[in-house]
Each structure stands twice: as C-alpha cells, then as structure tokens.
Amino acid sequence: MGKQYKLVRYNLNGKDVEQMVDVRASLTDMLRNDYRMTSVKKGCEVGECGACTVLINGEAFNSCIYLAVWADGKKIRTLESLLGPNGELADIQQAFIDEAAIQCGFCTPGFIMSSVEILESGKEYTDAELRKLLSGHLCRCTGYENIIRAVKKTMYKRLGKEMPQE
Amino acid sequence: MYDMKAYYESESVQHAIELRLAHPEAHIIAGGSDVLVQMREGKRAGVELISIFMLDELRGVTIDEEENIRIGSLTSFSHITKNPIIQQYINVLGEAVDQVGGPQIRNIGTIGGNTCNGVTSADSASTLHAWEAIVELTGPKGVRRIPIKDFYLKAKVVDIREGEIQTAILIPKASYENTYGYYIKYAMRNALDIATNGCSVNVRLSEDKKTFDRVRVAYGVAGPVPMRCPNTEAFINGKEVTMENIEAFAQKVLEDINPRDSWRASKALRQHVAVESAKRCIIESVKRAGGEL
Numbered sequence: 369m370g371k372q373y374k375l376v377r378y379n380l381n382g383k384d385v386e387q388m389v390d391v392r393a394s395l396t397d398m399l400r401n402d403y404r405m406t407s408v409k410k411g412c413e414v415g416e417c418g419a420c421t422v423l424i425n426g427e428a429f430n431s432c433i434y435l436a437v438w439a440d441g442k443k444i445r446t447l448e449s450l451l452g453p454n455g456e457l458a459d460i461q462q463a464f465i466d467e468a469a470i471q472c473g474f475c476t477p478g479f480i481m482s483s484v485e486i487l488e489s490g491k492e493y494t495d496a497e498l499r500k501l502l503s504g505h506l507c508r509c510t511g512y513e514n515i516i517r518a519v520k521k522t523m524y525k526r527l528g529k530e531m532p533q534e
Numbered sequence: 535m536y537d538m539k540a541y542y543e544s545e546s547v548q549h550a551i552e553l554r555l556a557h558p559e560a561h562i563i564a565g566g567s568d569v570l571v572q573m574r575e576g577k578r579a580g581v582e583l584i585s586i587f588m589l590d591e592l593r594g595v596t597i598d599e600e601e602n603i604r605i606g607s608l609t610s611f612s613h614i615t616k617n618p619i620i621q622q623y624i625n626v627l628g629e630a631v632d633q634v635g636g637p638q639i640r641n642i643g644t645i646g647g648n649t650c651n652g653v654t655s656a657d658s659a660s661t662l663h664a665w666e667a668i669v670e671l672t673g674p675k676g677v678r679r680i681p682i683k684d685f686y687l688k689a690k691v692v693d694i695r696e697g698e699i700q701t702a703i704l705i706p707k708a709s710y711e712n713t714y715g716y717y718i719k720y721a722m723r724n725a726l727d728i729a730t731n732g733c734s735v736n737v738r739l740s741e742d743k744k745t746f747d748r749v750r751v752a753y754g755v756a757g758p759v760p761m762r763c764p765n766t767e768a769f770i771n772g773k774e775v776t777m778e779n780i781e782a783f784a785q786k787v788l789e790d791i792n793p794r795d796s797w798r799a800s801k802a803l804r805q806h807v808a809v810e811s812a813k814r815c816i817i818e819s820v821k822r823a824g825g826e827l
C-alpha cells in the first residue's frame with residue numbers, strides 16, 4: 369500500500385482549518401510540521417512526560433499518542449492560543465516567570481496547558497489535588513514546587529481570593 | 535510518524551465489523567495509549583490499524599431497560615470517574631480508574647481498551663471482576679454477552695472472536711444494589727505507574743448491618759489474569775461483621791491467589807500486600823455500607 373492521506377477539518381486555536389494529513393502522523397507531528405506550533409514539544413513520544421500536551425475539546429491530552437486524523441471535528445488549543453493581541457503573556461505564563469517555575473523551559477508549554485484546563489474549571493483545588501492534576505508532566509529542572517506555586521497563585525487570583533499562607 | 539502499514543477508520547459499529555472481517559490481521563485501536571506506545575516500541579511496528587476511536591455511540595454511561603449500568607467501551611477513565619451514575623452506584627470503579635497513569639492518560643484511555651488488552655494489572659480489571667461485570671461484544675452474528683471472568687482467557691489474550699469488537703461493559707442490578715466497595719492500588723509511585731498489586735473488595739451487609747450478606751474479592755497482579763477469590767468469599771459470607779473475622783478473611787486470600795516473583799516485586803512482598811490490602815479494603819467497604827467495627 370502506498371502513502372495514505374486523509375482530510376481533517378478542525379478548529380485550531382479558534383480558527384477553522386483543514387489539512388490533508390498522512391494517516392501515520394501523530395497530532396504532535398501535524399501541529400509542529402503543518403502549523404509550526406512549536407510549543408508542542410516532542411519529548412518521550414510515549415505519553416509519559418507531558419511535554420506535548422494540548423487541549424482537545426477542553427481536556428488535556430498527550431498529542432504524541434493521539435493520531436492526527438482524530439483531530440477531525442475537534443477544537444484544539446495549544447500554548448500559542450494564550451498570546452495576547454499585542455504579544456502579551458497570559459496570567460499563568462507571567463506567574464511561571466514570577467515564581468521561577470521555568471529553567472530550561474521544555475516542559476513549560478505542557479504544564480501551562482494542563483494548568484489552563486485546571487484554571488478554566490473555575491474550581492478551588494487543594495494542594496494535593498493540584499499535584500495530582502499536574503502529575504502527568506515531568507520537569508527535570510525546577511523540582512516542581514515553584515510550578516505548583518505558580519498555578520496555585522493564579523488559581524486564587526482568578527477566583528478573587530487571598531492565597532492562604534503556606 | 536508511526537510505523538503503520540494501513541489505517542482504516544470505522545464509521546459505525548457495523549462498519550467496524552466489516553473492516554474486521556475484511557482485514558483480519560489488523561489491530562483494533564481505541565484510545566491508543568497501549569497500541570501506539572507498542573508501535574513506537576517496535577512491538578506492533580508495521581501493523582494495519584482499524585480505528586474505532588471516532589464512534590461516539592460507544593461513549594457514555596447509562597442505565598438500560600434491564601437496570602444494568604451500561605458503560606460504553608470507549609468511555610474514557612476520566613469520564614467514568616466524573617459520571618453521576620458511577621458515583622451513585624459503583625463509586626469504587628470511578629476511584630479505581632482515577633489511578634490509571636496520569637491525567638492525560640485518563641482522558642484518552644478507555645475502559646474497553648483496559649479490558650481488551652488482557653493485562654492483569656489493569657486498574658479497572660479487579661473491580662470489574664469483583665462486581666461480576668458482563669462484557670458485550672458485537673460481531674457478524676450479533677451481540678454476545680459473557681461474564682468478565684470468561685472474557686479473560688490467559689495473560690494478554692481475551693475472547694474477542696472473528697469480526698467482533700467490544701461495545702459495552704454492563705454491571706447488573708443484582709451486582710450493584712446495596713453494595714459498597716473499595717480499591718487499593720499498590721505501586722511504587724502515585725502517578726504513571728503500573729500496579730504491583732490491585733485489590734478490590736465489595737460488601738453487601740444484612741439489614742441490621744451485623745452480618746456479611748455477600749462479600750466479593752478480586753485481585754489484579756495476583757496471577758496471570760485478574761482473579762476472584764472463591765475460598766475467601768465462601769469463608770466470610772454469612773459471618774458476623776467483626777475484626778476477628780476480617781483478620782481471618784484477609785489471611786484466607788493466600789489460598790486463592792498466585793502472585794509471582796518479578797523485577798517489580800517478590801512473591802513474598804505481593805502476598806504481604808495482598809493480605810493487608812484485603813483487610814483495609816473490607817474495613818473501608820463495611821464503613822461505606824454503614825456497618826460498624
């Protein structure tokens with residue numbers, strides 16, 4: 369059998385798009401190669417490290433173990449969707465900087481996309497719940513504490529509440 | 535890019551069956567968190583795939599006309615955990631599948647895939663055995679329903695016949711009514727780990743809550759396939775709800791299970807964990823059932 373392609377129509381970061389895609393491609397492959405969404409990192413490529421995390425219909429998925437053809441009919445969001453009209457950072461991105469939740473930055477887009485799902489739920493989570501919700505990501509630099517703090521700080525800010533003292 | 539020979543997308547259950555018959559060598563892919571990883575590893579490199587992922591009719595949890603809880607085979611772990619029917623009648627299943635992998639894996643992983651891979655360590659498997667789930671398979675000859683214990687033939691081999699796909703998992707009313715359960719996954723870390731031992735217990739107490747009316751115990755990773763504990767259950771059924779009986783019950787599981795030595799853990803450790811898990815699970819189940827100890 370020769371090369372096999374399939375037409376997919378979906379919504380990428382608020383824009384309707386369509387693409388002829390090789391059926392062998394992962395969603396990571398399509399987002400990086402066809403749309404230059406380079407926030408979607410290729411890490412482990414087996415669904416363990418979370419560096420390729422994107423939101424599909426509002427839920428976090430590892431795009432490395434998601435076939436590109438399955439994007440059909442879905443709403444997909446990558447980190448690029450957070451960019452403001454004049455290049456401004458989102459509150460959660462700024463919090464990662466303020467809390468030094470970044471060193472090399474490779475895991476950051478994935479962590480932030482999971483954080484977006486957490487923050488957009490509008491719920492107040494305990495520390496233990498936040499740790500569990502972020503447990504699908506690996507970071508080899510920060511030791512996680514600053515990442516948890518950045519998400520927690522943004523969560524309380526969005527909820528309009530004072531962050532409890534640690 | 536995945537090393538894939540050909541890809542077929544099912545447009546309906548009927549179409550999936552036709553594709554299965556036309557391409558008997560092809561592997562079925564649901565969420566892909568096993569299949570794609572194994573393709574990447576090389577174990578399934580170069581295979582043909584029949585995807586059933588786009589069949590939304592196989593998603594969701596309902597109560598059918600016979601009052602069975604019906605879980606569509608493609609329902610993701612996270613959707614099972616969040617589902618109000620599951621939370622009301624078989625909360626332990628939602629809790630068990632909330633311990634699979636990490637959050638992103640629980641969004642893609644399906645209960646159908648978790649059972650069809652035939653793996654003993656699957657976090658849903660022990661609970662589904664303990665609640666006597668029925669597996670629904672749809673194929674060229676129509677719908678076939680079998681008890682989950684008959685679905686598992688041996689390690690990594692399940693009873694899916696020519697042209698069939700799994701379409702649902704059912705929990706009969708007699709199984710979930712007045713029944714409360716608890717699951718313990720024992721693993722080396724809290725996320726993204728495979729169970730070293732999985733224990734699921736559920737109890738139905740007598741009306742005065744003083745006697746064990748029905749107790750069911752099942753394990754994952756205590757043998758090549760998930761298993762029930764018939765001797766242990768026969769021992770405890772009809773006995774009074776006391777700590778003494780619970781201690782004896784927990785020791786009894788050693789007559790039923792057959793864990794192995796592996797690089798993950800020794801047989802001795804697994805036996806120790808199995809006894810302790812049985813005890814903790816039944817205590818928690820009794821509490822949930824409104825009993826006192």
